[in-house]
Structure formats: structure tokens, C-alpha cells
Amino acid sequence: MTDPMTDTDVAIVGAGAAGLAAAKTLGELGVPFVVLEASHRIGGRAYTEAVGPGQPFDLGCHWMHSASLNPFVAVADAHGFDYDKSGFNRRMRIDGAWAGAAAEAARDAFLKRNFAAIARAAETGPDRATAEVTERENRWTPVFDYFFSVWTSLDVDRVSIVDLETYIDTDENWPVKQGFGTLVARHAAGVPVTLNARVIAIDWSGKALRLTTQKGEHRAKKIIVTVSTDILSGGHIGFDPALPDWKQEAAAALPLGNHNRICLIYDRNVFGDPPPPAATVLDDGAEPMSFSIRPFGYDYVVGMTGGRFADWLERAGIEASVDLAKEMARARRDRSLGRSCQGEPEKGVRRRHRQARGRPQRHRLARRSLGARCLFRRPARPDGPTPALGRAARRASVLRRRGDLARVLLDRPRRPPDRHRDRTAGSAGVGICPKPYLTGAVSPA
Ligand SMILES: Cc1cc2nc3c(=O)[nH]c(=O)nc-3n(C[C@H](O)[C@H](O)[C@H](O)COP(=O)(O)OP(=O)(O)OC[C@H]3O[C@@H](n4cnc5c(N)ncnc54)[C@H](O)[C@@H]3O)c2cc1C
Numbered sequence: 001m002t003d004p005m006t007d008t009d010v011a012i013v014g015a016g017a018a019g020l021a022a023a024k025t026l027g028e029l030g031v032p033f034v035v036l037e038a039s040h041r042i043g044g045r046a047y048t049e050a051v052g053p054g055q056p057f058d059l060g061c062h063w064m065h066s067a068s069l070n071p072f073v074a075v076a077d078a079h080g081f082d083y084d085k086s087g088f089n090r091r092m093r094i095d096g097a098w099a100g101a102a103a104e105a106a107r108d109a110f111l112k113r114n115f116a117a118i119a120r121a122a123e124t125g126p127d128r129a130t131a132e133v134t135e136r137e138n139r140w141t142p143v144f145d146y147f148f149s150v151w152t153s154l155d156v157d158r159v160s161i162v163d164l165e166t167y168i169d170t171d172e173n174w175p176v177k178q179g180f181g182t183l184v185a186r187h188a189a190g191v192p193v194t195l196n197a198r199v200i201a202i203d204w205s206g207k208a209l210r211l212t213t214q215k216g217e218h219r220a221k222k223i224i225v226t227v228s229t230d231i232l233s234g235g236h237i238g239f240d241p242a243l244p245d246w247k248q249e250a251a252a253a254l255p256l257g258n259h260n261r262i263c264l265i266y267d268r269n270v271f272g273d274p275p276p277p278a279a280t281v282l283d284d285g286a287e288p289m290s291f292s293i294r295p296f297g298y299d300y301v302v303g304m305t306g307g308r309f310a311d312w313l314e315r316a317g318i319e320a321s322v323d324l325a326k327e328m329a330r331a332r333r334d335r336s337l338g339r340s341c342q343g344e345p346e347k348g349v350r351r352r353h354r355q356a357r358g359r360p361q362r363h364r365l366a367r368r369s370l371g372a373r374c375l376f377r378r379p380a381r382p383d384g385p386t387p388a389l390g391r392a393a394r395r396a397s398v399l400r401r402r403g404d405l406a407r408v409l410l411d412r413p414r415r416p417p418d419r420h421r422d423r424t425a426g427s428a429g430v431g432i433c434p435k436p437y438l439t440g441a442v443s444p445a
Helices: 017-029 071-078 101-124 141-152 161-165 180-187 229-233 245-252 307-316 318-330 363-376 389-401 405-410
Strands: 003-013 033-036 048-050 056-058 091-094 199-203 209-213 216-225 238-240 259-265 279-282 289-293 300-306 347-353
Touching: 003 017, 003 209, 017 033, 017 180, 033 216, 048 180, 056 180, 071 180, 091 101, 101 141, 101 161, 141 279, 141 289, 141 300, 141 307, 229 245, 245 363, 259 307, 259 318, 289 318, 300 307, 300 318, 307 318
Parallel strands: 003 033, 003 216, 091 279, 199 238
Antiparallel strands: 048 056, 199 209, 209 216, 259 300, 259 347, 279 289, 289 300
């Protein structure tokens, strides 16, 4: 049975981090609202599942990136959550043995050269795919490409260098022990959400806006839509009148990529204490894979894949994913990781996540993805003006030259002066996780 029509001031579509943040703010301001969520749970891409008693596993976001700028650090502190400030571990196992200092230094020098090349090319333009400005014929190219794919969820030929450079990276990536999804849910505790209420249609032709959901109808003065760009560009919500072309084009120019985590769950501590360090395994021409081994002491191992390889492995099925991760984690010729792993995982969990990143398949499209990020932020009105994509791209280009693009796009403070510092220095290294979904507001306040 459906509910009768309900009236409210603001209807929020989606109870992910963005929708919950909007709801929290409206609640604090005393504005009546409803949150309509398609799924049976809140959190969206921020979700933690217990894979065993006291063993939380993040299916989506896990790291508080650029922690000194990240508002979730204060939220974590307020709720007594723990996090690890040590940064990414960048050890490598190559053909079954730990890489020596010289090999890791060579890799770091290569990564550093590539990041510098990206920054230089993005500053001087034109916008291009990352593959076009990075070294392609180096021993470490597969490692760079692998890191990049799990970091951005897309491959190097699909990511705009300018889009990439709008991300403010302070090299502080802090995973949340109890789970980032748990943190988002805890922060949103008490926010009323209507679950299993997928919004099917939005009629915004009149003064009173109407939403049709699986559960009934709502009338609202304003609507905040927080669904992903793929949901918007995929036409999953019927807008009447249709969203302006510029809005749809902007959403389509920011497609979601693919990042999978393969979780091997053990019934006890089979690695001993302390566990082997997290490592990227490079095995004789095979696709590299990074592993976290017993993170926070939990009895599981997490392998990560991204981009087309994640797509391919996903299509091969869960068993294939688990087998590959097991084989690589066991690292046949491994002399320390292999020997210390005394047991078989009792089950494997493969998780799929998506996030958005500007896609420059061609030069023209690259410029569009840059403008798209600017445009996508603008509120749409049925009778509103049509911002020109070309003009937005040109404006973005001017801002980029002034070094202000990130601030304007993301409403963030000016980039820190050391933004282009050596990203491979210290213990932080390159990311082995995706970067935040920049288009969606992930703000607790
Ligand atoms: C694999 C992965 C790893 C990540 N890792 C990190 C990380 O380590 N650190 C970090 O900061 N960020 C990370 N991110 C990014 C972060 O998870 C996202 O930016 C954030 O969770 C997005 O929140 P959102 O509210 O914008 O969107 P979503 O979480 O997608 O929320 C949208 C909500 O809308 C709902 N919805 C969809 N359609 C409808 C409909 N028709 N009607 C009603 N509801 C609907 C969805 O069910 C969903 O709950 C990661 C993302 C992914 C995908």
C-alpha cells in the first residue's frame, strides 16, 4: 500500500554522505525535510559491513584523504573513532621476493617523474589523458598504471590530467578502524530517512515540486538531488521537464569508474604477529595487486583492483577473483609472506564500488570534462539560462592558469603551498585507494 501525498519544505533524494549531510544541516536550521532513499540502508558508497564478529570491512570509502583538510577527522574525534596516521605502505614483492632498497628507489623516482610531468602538462595545457604525458616504456609503468587505476577507478588513458590536478593532495590518508561507513552512519544517527523509497519521477514544472517514489508521492518547495552522475545520466529518474541538456551533458562527462576490493576472510590469525607489511605483488608479467594484510589486526586480507582489469575480473566471477587474490597473496615463491600464511581463507568477499572521474577520450572531451565539473555544480531551473559548456571550459582554463580551479570547484581553501611536493616521499607514497568523489559534496556540516 502506498502512503498518501506528503508535504515538506525540502525533499532530499539519496541518503549517502551528501544527502545525510544536507539533512543534518537542514535539521539544525529547523527546516522541515524528508530524505528519500532507494536502498534498504543509508550510507550509499559509505558503508561498512561486519565480515565477522568485531571485524568491520569497508565496502566503499575507507581513508580520510588529505586528512588535515578533511572535516571527517573532527567527526571521528567527536565520536571516539580510531584511525591510522601512518600512511600507505609501499613495499613491493617482485617475483616472490621483497624488492630491495635500490628497486624501490628506482620505482619512486619513476613515480615522481610521472607526477611532475602530469603537473607540468596540466599547468601549461592542453588537457590530455594521463597516458599521453607519462612514460609508457619503463619497467615501472605497469606499477604506475596499477596504482593509478585503483586510485582513480579508471585507466590512464581515460583520466584528464587537469581534472586530476584539481584534487588537493596533502599526502595524509588515514583509514578508519571502525569503518568509514560506520562513521558516516554514526554521524547521521537520528536523521529520519525513508528507506526503500526509490524516486522514480520528479515533476518540477510548477511551483510545488512533486516526487513520485515506490512508496508514494511527496510535494516539496525545494529538492536536493544527491544521486551519482551515472544515475542522473542513465535516466533513472524521470524529470518533467527534462533536465537541461547542459546538466545532462555535465553528468555524462563525469562517468563512474570501477574499483573492487577482494576480501579474503580467515577464521583466525594465520599470519602471526606482527603480520607481513602491506605490499604490492608483481609477479612475472601478471597484473600487479596491492594487499593489506590484517589491517588493524582484523583476520582478513584485502586485495585491490581498478579500471578495466577490475571490470574484467568482475566479469570472470567471484570465484575467479578470490582464486587470483589467494594465489597472489600466497605468492608461490614467497619466502616470508607465503610461509607465514598457515591457513586457507574460509571465504572470499568481492566488492564493487564506483566513483566518478573526468574522462578525456579525445582532446575535446577532455576539455568538456573540465567544464563539466564546473557546470555540474550549478543548480538547474526549468526556465533558467543555459550556461555554455565551452564558456565554462574556457573559464575553468583561465582559473586553472591562475591556480584557483580547485578552490572554485570545490569550495576549498587555496591549495597548500607544498601541494606539488614529492608525492612519493616519506611513508605516504602513492595512493592505493580511490580518491574522493569530487563532484558529490561529502561534508559533515
Ligand atoms: C570504492 C570506493 C572507495 C572510496 N574510497 C574513498 C575513501 O577512501 N575516502 C573518501 O573520502 N572517499 C572515498 N570514496 C568516495 C566516497 O565513498 C563517495 O564520495 C561518497 O560516499 C559519495 O557520497 P554521495 O552521497 O555523494 O553519493 P552516494 O553514496 O552514491 O549516495 C547516493 C544515494 O542515492 C541513492 N539513490 C540512487 N538512486 C536513487 C533514487 N532514484 N531515489 C532515491 N535514492 C537513490 C543511493 O542508493 C545512495 O544511497 C570511495 C568511493 C568508492 C566508490
